[in-house]
Amino acid sequence: MDLNYSAEDDAFRQEFRAWLEANLVGKFAALRGLGGSGREHEAFEERLEWNQHMAAHGWSCVSWPKEHGGRGLSLQQQVIFHEEYARANAPARVNHLGEELLGPTLIAFGTPEQQARFLPKIIAVEELWCQGYSEPGAGSDLAGVKTKARLEDGKWVVDGQKVWTSLAHTADWCFVIARTEPGSVKHRGLSYLLVPMDQPGVEIRPILQLTGTSEFNEVFFDGATTDEDLVVGEPGAGWSVxxxxxxxxxxxxxxxxxxxxxxxxxxxxxxxRTNGAIEDPIIQDQIVKSQMGLDMLRMHGLRTLSGEQGIEASITKLLWAPWHRSLGELAMAVAGAGGLTVAQAPYELDELQALYLFSRADTLYGGSDEIQRNVIAERVLGLPKEARV
Known part of the structure; x- marks a missing residue:
């Protein structure tokens, strides 16, 4: 990827920066910094309103092609958009799963009818999505899913359980991986279904986390239904999707x-610097290593950005997850004994405490480190596959 920005790119940066400065004011100014990892519960309705405000001004789904309602930004401009949003300390967006995951999936694999039905609602932030992948016995090993779906009278009937489903309690829809071919195993016989959440047969149970919040959920499907045409790609060929x-x-x-x-x-x-921990040479060394690691992450991200996110995705996850987990550990080392007490009873954490507790899961969710190493070893290095019992 060419790391040099053109005059057009610089103009785009100034345009979006100016818009953020002009709009993150008034009631929206109070949202700055809210909703990060471990704090997804913060001001949810207000952040939803902010996201809809952005959409009304054309700042939603900016990476999508223009023919699908986006701005068709170049890779450089997409980087600028996300950088400026983060630098403004703007609140965490509530539409990530629809905008960054489901929308591009429908653009790549969906039918024109599916695109017409769902994409405008995602752009307007009028329908929110969650991801129905992991199960109690199929987390990183996604091909082991046991949730089943069958066709009955023009409907898919879904039975099974999903777990660690982020933001299911606020979602209108879920994209679900289910086994639709009886007797199939592993990657074969899976389908990618779009399932409405507000219906009988869908039960959502929040999972209380160490942070005291419940971003993740268990989702139980017991005879839940969705229309026959709401399968993305061919039935039974959902693995590639x-x-x-x-x-x-x-x-x-x-x-x-x-x-x-x-x-x-x-x-x-x-x-x-405030509590004097900066004078400790071990702390100084850890801070320097953290900064060097972060600089490396950015260079790696830019280098791989223009390529297909295949094996590079596994490498990227394997790089940032342990780095971020170690950052949480550094936060508690710097905080010292003060990090052991909550900011306010009964269990109100400060930002660094939430960082530490949430980051313990970084090397597990989204594909554990062990699974990422197996993917690299088997698909890139050609090593023998791990023995499975």
Whole structure:
């Protein structure tokens, strides 16, 4: 990827920066910094209103092609968009799963009818989505899903359980991987279904996390239904669609994630200067290593951005997840004994405490480190497949 920005790119940066400065004011100014990892519950309705405000001014789904309602931004401009949003400390967006995952999936694999039905609602932030992939016995090993669906009278009838379903409690729809061919195993016989959440037969149970919040959920499907034509791709061929979605998940927006990481690192540095921990040579060394690691993450992200997000996605996840987990550990090392007490009873955490607790899961969700290493070993290095019992 060419790292030099054109005059057009610079003009775009100024345009979006000026818009954010003019609009993150009044009631929206209070939303700055809200809704990050482990704090997804913060001001949800207000952040939804902010996202709809952005959409009304043409700042939703900006990476999508113009013919599908987006702005058709270049890769450089997409990077600029996410960078400026993060630098403005704008609130976490509520539409990530629809805008960054499901929308691009429908553009790539969906029918014209599916695109016409769902894309405008995603752009307007009028329908929110969640991802029905992981199950109690099929997390990183997604091909082991046991949720089933069968056709009855023009409807898919879905039975099964999903777990670690982010934001299911606020979602209108779920894209679900289900086994639609009886007797099929592994990657074969899976279908990618679009299932409405507000119906009998769908039960959502929040999972209480260490942060005291419940971003994740268990979702139970017991005779839930969706229309026959709401399968993306061919029935039984949903694996390739599901993998396409995961590729979109680790695209341009990861660069904005790194700007959020930089802000977290700066908070740690500021605290170290305030409480004197910065004088500890071990702390100094850890801070320097964290900054070097973050710089490396950015260079890697830019280098791989213009290629297909196949094996690069596994490498990227394997790089940032342990780095961010170690950042949480550094935060508690700097905080010292003060990090052991909550900011306010009964269980109100400060930002660095939430960072530490949430980051413990970084190397597990979205594909564990062990699975990412297996993918690289088997698909790139050609090593023998891991023995499976």
């Amino acid at each position: 599901a993998m396409g979605t995961l590729g979109f998940e680790r695209g341009v927006s990861t660069l904005a994630q790194q700007i959020a990481f930089q802000r977290e690192l700066q908070l740690i540095i500021d605290l170290a």
